Amino acid sequence: MAPSNAAKAFRQTTLTAAKYNVKLFGSLAATGKGHLTDVAISNAFWPVETTFEWYPEKTIGKYPNPMIFEAYDSSPNCLSVWQGYSIGGGAIRAEGDDPKENCIYVHSKLTDILSVCDSKGITFWEYVELYEGEQIWEFLDTILDQMHKTLTQGLSTEGVLPGGLGVARKASAMWRKSTLIGENFLQKGMLPAYALAVAEENACGNLVVTAPTCGASGVLPAVIKYVEDQIPTSRIQLSRALAVAGLIGNSIKYNASISGAEVGCQGEIGAACAMAAGAAVQLMGGTNRQIEYAAEMGLEHHLGLTCDPVAGLVQIPCIERNAFAATRALDCARFALFSDGNHRVSFDDVVKVMKQTGHDIPHLYRETAAGGLAKAYKHKSRNSGE
Ligand code: SF4
Numbered sequence: 001m002a003p004s005n006a007a008k009a010f011r012q013t014t015l016t017a018a019k020y021n022v023k024l025f026g027s028l029a030a031t032g033k034g035h036l037t038d039v040a041i042s043n044a045f046w047p048v049e050t051t052f053e054w055y056p057e058k059t060i061g062k063y064p065n066p067m068i069f070e071a072y073d074s075s076p077n078c079l080s081v082w083q084g085y086s087i088g089g090g091a092i093r094a095e096g097d098d099p100k101e102n103c104i105y106v107h108s109k110l111t112d113i114l115s116v117c118d119s120k121g122i123t124f125w126e127y128v129e130l131y132e133g134e135q136i137w138e139f140l141d142t143i144l145d146q147m148h149k150t151l152t153q154g155l156s157t158e159g160v161l162p163g164g165l166g167v168a169r170k171a172s173a174m175w176r177k178s179t180l181i182g183e184n185f186l187q188k189g190m191l192p193a194y195a196l197a198v199a200e201e202n203a204c205g206n207l208v209v210t211a212p213t214c215g216a217s218g219v220l221p222a223v224i225k226y227v228e229d230q231i232p233t234s235r236i237q238l239s240r241a242l243a244v245a246g247l248i249g250n251s252i253k254y255n256a257s258i259s260g261a262e263v264g265c266q267g268e269i270g271a272a273c274a275m276a277a278g279a280a281v282q283l284m285g286g287t288n289r290q291i292e293y294a295a296e297m298g299l300e301h302h303l304g305l306t307c308d309p310v311a312g313l314v315q316i317p318c319i320e321r322n323a324f325a326a327t328r329a330l331d332c333a334r335f336a337l338f339s340d341g342n343h344r345v346s347f348d349d350v351v352k353v354m355k356q357t358g359h360d361i362p363h364l365y366r367e368t369a370a371g372g373l374a375k376a377y378k379h380k381s382r383n384s385g386e
Pocket of ligand 1: 260266268306309314317318367
């Protein structure tokens with residue numbers, strides 16, 4: 001998504017270009033074909049011809065996922081060059097950008113936000129409204145709509161996912177079976193089915209809401225839909241839960257990272273779990289402190305999770321990870337609700353640890369599609385002669 005957004009923006013500044021050349025580096029190159037990065041960029045530059053250079057072993061600049069766009073006229077003289085990075089969740093950072101300029105709120109740490117909320121007697125969602133203005137609710141309503149649309153489409157679609165791994169969609173069958181089994185199994189079947197539905201849509205390249213990324217986009221909608229099924233909930237209450245989730249995701253993005261290429265899957269699935277756990281507590285009527293506790297647990301219990309997508313496709317292990325993170329998010333929310341919200345390790349501490357852990361994880365396990373499960377599956381295929 002980020003390379004596509006970057007290409008669209010670059011196209012607007014180079015409308016006379018007769019050809020584009022794109023250089024992709026590091027994990028963006030290693031997983032680019034599986035993530036359909038070349039297709040997304042070519043579509044953004046269409047109808048102008050685009051050539052690609054892939055440098056999976058090389059990285060440039062300060063951030064992961066670097067890319068360079070070059071625009072040429074028909075001579076071919078180089079008209080313009082742009083260098084930037086895909087930093088997760090569809091966001092782009094151009095070379096020379098100051099990350100601090102992109103912080104939406106005055107405070108990025110939940111501890112500071114908690115203090116402000118305590119002193120003003122407000123909730124997290126009221127804090128969001130304070131800085132974003134009332135128009136945020138209309139925006140979040142459209143986000144909610146798209147989440148529901150993606151989830152519903154995923155539940156009603158069957159067949160094999162594209163990419164050549166032969167992974168069959170599971171959401172639809174799981175959902176239908178869950179409706180038959182009975183009340184006690186609803187969470188065990190329904191909630192993962194919701195998460196699978198969205199993650200399978202993402203694997204097909206269909207429209208999803210990045211929450212916080214495409215790879216982890218199934219967790220938050222699944223938890224919100226599941227809680228909505230259980231408790232009578234208004235649209236505005238759902239939007240408030242999204243606002244809380246956004247505040248949590250923003251804190252992780254600003255103080256650590258939501259990029260699998262930078263910190264491993266803990267930054268994608270772990271962050272999604274934290275966001276969903278916080279949103280669930282909000283929907284269940286919990287306090288700010290219980291929300292912070294649930295988010296802390298959601299991230300803490302994914303620390304160290306590596307990013308090792310088989311064949312660079314966002315399918316194995318990504319799709320099932322969405323389902324298990326959704327289940328864990330709901331458990332974290334219930335755990336926090338049963339407590340008074342007091343705990344020792346703060347959410348901000350865990351974010352800091354996640355960042356450090358991510359940097360300590362060997363590069364192989366940060367979206368190279370060459371380590372962990374990605375490597376094991378290749379071996380298995382070779383050994384079995386497939
Ligand atoms: S394994 Fe990697 S690609 Fe898959 S969801 Fe996790 S971070 Fe994203």
